């Protein structure tokens with residue numbers, strides 16, 4: 001501190017002072033930006049385009065509940081199917097039987113590489129291509145299969161990583177107690193693996209919720225509209241964005257509680273660990 | 274539900290061999306880790322296996338319950354050859370408990386469920402029956418009051434005692450212990466050893482890999498000293514530990530019993546010395562006197 005070099009530095013700002021000034025500048029920029037935006041923006045016009053009162057009422061009453069239900073139903077069904085299929089694929093990937101591993105790998109790479117919309121279109125056209133073929137649960141079954149099959153490819157890799165993250169000693173302990181391999185997997189490995197992959201799987205669920213907006217591509221009747229299709233149709237007929245804003249808020253209504261619930265769950269398991 | 278009688282041992286009446294190992298060999302790749310191990314453990318016997326790190330003690334235990342597949346030789350457990358591909362290994366395993374150095378408790382299950390899950394799967398006991406067995410074994414290891422805790426909420430010593438209770442809940446004829454106290458803080462070792470001592474006094478057949486020489490001397494009916502994948506010498510603890518016949522045994526024991534000891538013949542068997550050094554490092558990591566590592570610095 002007494003060396004000449006240090007003395008020279010005294011005149012310059014200390015790191016803490018510098019950081020403080022930088023922060024002041026950031027606040028100043030923010031305030032200026034807000035002031036400019038507010039003064040430039042035509043607030044009544046914005047309100048009329050994004051939040052028109054009568055359209056809000058229309059959107060809420062004309063069938064929003066049904067659309068919200070459909071979106072949740074599409075997403076949940078696809079997720080459950082993806083989870084089951086993804087788990088099977090993950091176990092196949094880790095199988096000691098070569099062909100199982102190859103089949104799983106081909107499946108995963110194939111469906112991860114395709115746009116979900118193509119798979120949806122294909123499933124929509126299947127009954128046309130194979131007369132007599134009928135996918136159970138109608139439009140719901142079609143969306144579930146298509147989105148579930150795609151989601152499974154992503155989830156399989158996540159679940160496989162989770163299984164591999166379970167310490168080897170857990171299986172050895174289970175086997176040393178006489179538990180057969182299958183029971184050890186079901187009772188010991190998978191429960192721990194799913195705990196590990198809950199956060200990434202939640203991400204996947206959120207993605208599936210959003211992907212369900214692709215359902216319109218197979219041609220939905222108004223009772224099977226999902227949120228996006230519902231909002232878009234109303235927005236188009238009224239040349240106004242309010243219905244879309246409402247639809248968007250509904251998505252957040254689904255995904256935010258999910259994120260919140262998982263965060264709580266994570267905190268709880270972290271305490272148990 | 275009927276009670277489950279332990280499987281009748283037609284091939285091994287009391288006093289006869291529970292485990293019979295003949296010419297056991299095990300290689301990992303081209304490295305032979307066990308070389309022609311032959312020994313037998315009889316009903317009610319407590320055998321302690323000692324030896325330097327890497328001598329194959331764990332591998333020997335793991336070959337007995339087939340966590341490792343032996344490369345050659347036979348291992349008979351209750352007269353059943355576990356190396357025979359036709360043998361029902363799950364059934365044989367359910368008759369021998371194994372306790373690991375790292376406890377390996379099922380981290381997603383409570384203490385009670387840790388002790389019931391295998392009973393329900395393997396012995397097909399219903400839940401209440403399994404819980405009854407589990408609770409009596411938890412009582413035995415002094416942890417009846419922690420039945421609803423999760424493993425992470427327990428100390429290492431408590432976790433290891435739960436692991437013992439979990440193994441005992443299968444009502445095994447034989448218990449395998451692989452360095453059960455090596456991962457424990459020194460002040461927690463005693464509780465675990467006390468449980469094992471009691472188990473031995475109740476007549477349980479036990480094979481214990483351990484570095485606790487005092488325990489081996491007190492509890493073991495026989496001590497096996499292994500080095501380099503072979504049994505160098507075996508016999509009554511007073512002989513093997515108290516008056517070892519073999520040079521390698523003496524070197525090893527000096528290291529373990531007195532970590533500050535400098536072996537004058539160290540250069541004669543550098544391999545031995547190398548392993549002993551590792552052991553020293555382990556000991557000092559466990560909070561044993563650290564003088565030894567200082568001395569190593571001076572010597573090399």
Ligand SMILES: Nc1ncnc2c1ncn2[C@@H]1O[C@H](COP(=O)(O)OP(=O)(O)OP(=O)(O)O)[C@@H](O)[C@H]1O
Pocket residue numbers: 301306324325326327328329330331332333
């Ligand atoms: N899965 C494995 N693959 C390759 N080598 C292994 C494997 N397991 C053990 N070994 C080797 O076999 C030898 C004996 O190992 P083992 O674990 O049986 O020794 P140990 O006597 O139990 O030693 P420690 O006191 O350190 O536990 C060591 O050289 C080890 O590196």
Ligand SMILES: [Mg+2]
Pocket residue numbers: 330331332451452
């Ligand atoms: Mg070992």
